[in-house]
Structure formats: structure tokens, C-alpha cells
Amino acid sequence: xxxxxxxxxxxxxxxxxNRENNIRHHYYDEExxxxxxxxxxxxxxxxxxRRMMTSETxxxxxxxxxxxxxxxxxxxxxLATRFAIEGGLDSETAYNISDMYIQKxxxxxxxxxxxxxxxxxxxxxxAQMSKIGKSNVISKAIQKCIDYIDSNLHTKITLANLAxxxxxxxxxxxxxxxxxxxxxxxxxILRRRIETAKNMLLNSKFSATEIGEILAFSSQSYFIKIFRxxxxxxxxxxxxxxxxxxxxxxx
Numbered sequence: 001x002x003x004x005x006x007x008x009x010x011x012x013x014x015x016x017x018n019r020e021n022n023i024r025h026h027y028y029d030e031e032x033x034x035x036x037x038x039x040x041x042x043x044x045x046x047x048x049x050r051r052m053m054t055s056e057t058x059x060x061x062x063x064x065x066x067x068x069x070x071x072x073x074x075x076x077x078x079l080a081t082r083f084a085i086e087g088g089l090d091s092e093t094a095y096n097i098s099d100m101y102i103q104k105x106x107x108x109x110x111x112x113x114x115x116x117x118x119x120x121x122x123x124x125x126x127a128q129m130s131k132i133g134k135s136n137v138i139s140k141a142i143q144k145c146i147d148y149i150d151s152n153l154h155t156k157i158t159l160a161n162l163a164x165x166x167x168x169x170x171x172x173x174x175x176x177x178x179x180x181x182x183x184x185x186x187x188x189i190l191r192r193r194i195e196t197a198k199n200m201l202l203n204s205k206f207s208a209t210e211i212g213e214i215l216a217f218s219s220q221s222y223f224i225k226i227f228r229x230x231x232x233x234x235x236x237x238x239x240x241x242x243x244x245x246x247x248x249x250x251x
Contacts, residue, residue: 041130
């Protein structure tokens, strides 16, 4: 129960209570460890995360034990999702995993049930990252191409650009990219642009028109066409659908 209406006074009061009761939150690097382990596909990550979820330094968010654990779960899966995306997991896949496990958690009626779903969730994310780590064995030349593409999605990217970056012939780069990545360069660049567009639609204030221009699509109609091919819907419908879904999943 809040003792003060003023947030600053309430925070100061909570700090006082924590000092008096010798309570502290875990340190940032302690919290970060579990997510880095997940991102690396470390099989010990789920156990580390469960340890953090049940430690004495875990935050107190509600006097109701089940509700408290559910709040912690949502905070945990939010960070797990972000780290998985940064580690190479397709963002749409990551968000769908997050939605699914939040919905499963919402049906739980005890702390142990929440912890069981949490462990399952962390294990699943970790397994996905392990698969990515095993499949992403690529040459330095192609990694240079991928890094260049990711850094230049806002400009026109040509095969000549990539050949210059790698000091290899355009034809050789094109063939090597298809062999190691599994799709041709043009399709990969378009997929990365659409992937970035999806994130921008949900996490920025830019309009669909602005996003198409920022990501160097030749026209708005072409942007919409490619976006629909990749997602099955227009940029506007995508934002409307998943923005609302994200809000409902977080409730």
C-alpha cells in the first residue's frame, strides 16, 4: 500500500524500509548474466534464471505472492525476448514466443505454476539461440557483407559495394552468399529491411511512409508490396494488429 502520493517521497520511504530490513535488489550485472547465457544458448541459462527469480534479492512488486511472481515473469520475458532478438532470433518469432508464454502464465494459479512456465519459457528461448549458434557458421567475407548490410539499410546497397568491402569479385560474393546464408543477396536485403520496418512500426513514431523512405525503398507502393509479401498484410494493418496485441498481452 502506498504511504505517500508523491512518487519521490514514496521511493525514499521504500529505500528506508529496505535499509531497515537489510533488503536489496540484485545488482545489474547479476541480472544481466542470465540473459547473456540465454543469448549464447548456454543450457545452464534456465537454472540461472530460476535462481534469480526465487532469490531474496528479487523485487517485491505485490503483496500477493502469485501476482508478484507474474509481474516478475513479465519483466523477465520482456528482457529475454529482447536479448534473443539481439542475438539473431527473428523478431516476429521472438514476439510470438513471448505472447504464447505470457498467455500460458496468465492461466497459472500458484507461484510454482508460474515458475514452471518460466523455466519452460527460458529453456525454449535458450534452445532457439543454441540452434542459431550452430547454424550461423559463416565465413569472414559473408559476415562482413551482413554487417555492411545491417549498417546501410537506409541507403541503396549494391553487389559492387559488397565486393569492395570484401575485396572479392561480385560474382564470387553473390555465389558464396547464397551458399552460406541460403538465400540470394537481394532477397536477404529486402528481408532485413522488412524486419527493420516491422520493429520501427511497433517501436517508433515514424509513419509507414517515412519508414519506407528511411529504408531506401524506391517508392511507397513498392514498400507496401514487399511488406505484404513478407508478412501477409500492409504496414498499417501490421502496426494496428500487433501494437494492440502487445498491449493486451502485457495486461
